[in-house]
Amino acid sequence: MHSYLEVDNMLKRFWELEAEPPVTRxxxxxxxxxxxxxxxxxxxxxxxxxxxxxxxFRMANPDCMRGEFRKIAEKRLRNLEFKLQRNIKLKEDYTQVIREYLNLNHMVKVTDKDKFKKTAIYLPHHAVVREDKDTTKV
Structure with missing residues (x-):
């Protein structure tokens, strides 16, 4: 048996594979x-x-400013409250996170004056639990 390898071609292909890709925009x-x-x-x-x-926003007057999202956010809040009533530990952790957000000014309590503002945007949310984290699991 006899085998012939083209060393030059192999080296060229190796360096082509190892080279950084060309800069693309x-x-x-x-x-x-x-x-x-x-x-x-x-x-x-x-x-x-x-x-x-x-x-x-993609448009000047997005759907979320028309009030439909308030109902969705309220429904999500009711579901969250029900879930927190069943899981006391989660409720404590969630309450702690909300207090921390308030203390750090990441959020502020909505005033009665602003509660029903037509331009208010309501973002539905829920508790996200990360068991793989040592800190900030919720």
Missing amino acids: KMLTDDEIKCEKLFKDTTKRNGDGRFIVRLP
């Missing part, structure tokens, strides 16, 4: 371009040094 969609522009145009820092960024 990321092609952004129209929505991504608009979102990046909105971010650049509206991002500010408040007096505490925190960033304030407008939500990147």
Whole structure:
């Protein structure tokens, strides 16, 4: 038996595989371009040094500003309250997270004046439990 290998070709193919890919420009969609522009145009820092960024809506008057999402958020809240009543440990952990968010000013309590504002946006949420984390499991 006899075998012949082209060493030059093998080395060339090896280095082609190991070489870094050529630099390519990321092609952004129209929505991504608009979102990046909105971010650049509206991002500010408040007096505490925190960033304030407008939500990147695709349209000037998004569905979430028409009030339908308030009902969804309220339903999600009722489901969450029911779940927390059945699981006392989760309720304690969730309450602690909410208090921490309030203390860190990551969120603020809605005033009665703002509660039914037509331009209010309601974001439904739920507790996310991460058993794989040692800290901030909820």
